[in-house]
Amino acid sequence: MKTAYYMGKAERSTEEMMRLWFPIVVGLASGSLQAQWIHQPTVGIPRTADGKPNLSAPAPEAPDGKPDLSGLWTIEQAGGGIKQLKPEDIQPWAQALSKQRLENYGGQDSPAILCLPDSGVGGLMKFVQSPGLLVLLAEDLTYRQVFLDGRELPKDPNPAFMGYSVGRWEGDTLVIESTGFNPRTWLDLGYPHTEYLQKTERIRRPDFGHLEMEVTYSDPKIYAKPWSEKFKALFTADTDLIEYVCTENEKDRTHLVGKESDDTKNAVKLPLETLSKYVGTYEFNAKAIGAPGPEIMLFKVALEDGKLGLGVGDGATQPMTPLSETTFTGVGGSIEFEKNNQGQVTALVFKIAEGDFRAPRKKEGQ
16 A cells, blocks of 8 residues: 655645655555565665765766666755746736636646646656666656657657657766647646747766756746756665556545635734744654655745745745744645744644654754
């Protein structure tokens, strides 16, 4: 049985929220873990004296002398996003559609709730590289083919959920150009796109254990300027992908109701002095729930335009609505800040249907 843990309401199903929380969507096995290979040692990788993967070892080379990007990677956002654009750079109807989707938490129409393929970046992904092809595999059985054999992008492609991709090497950086996307997929914050969407991805492996990734988006039919997102990836050793079929035993969609404005009806006004006490970094023990990848996930609480926002690592933040001095909502479920006897904030607790998940506050200087 595979259980999906989202640190947020099930109702919030825009692609942005999926990207924000996807790194902590985990598969928990009810049967034998060993039989599912999630504790299978990865062979042929550099290790330290204590047997742990040596993430700082030199990046491997493929047989053709190019950098080898092969491996299982945990990918998370590290900055940027469509918020880089000014309102005047976006068609008014697209702004209105994004606002409607966010107000309805994506409702029953988001690609994620409809179990449609997602062409975005994030989560657990396996790269398989050969001289003429890079294949990207995800647990939801989606895949991408990036052709490295010199072919050009199709001139008039039949729109596809994953698009069409070709790549070339610029030094040690793989540059991937993609077009031909089905407009049914959503962009950052539920923004739409047309069949004219183009993506340019730049991927570099500076050492064995890390990838540096940047994705630039362009759709001149809606957006006056391109924008970019940055991602970072960590080599995820001694485990493997576990099949996840979204439609299998799906029972959530009919219950996805409510609006974001429902939260604001019960909102309270807090002074900036109070809000500023919660700003900081909080450490969530991902291994405690069996998540692959890094043992500790960092959550950032920031004060932006007089409101608190929550993000994963260096990624974009989502607004939080205060319901009391210590309880907030707006990112899904509720978040409660813990204080010690001296009134100092010591942790935040995600309170969702699957239970309470505590993230202690990281001390300054650590």
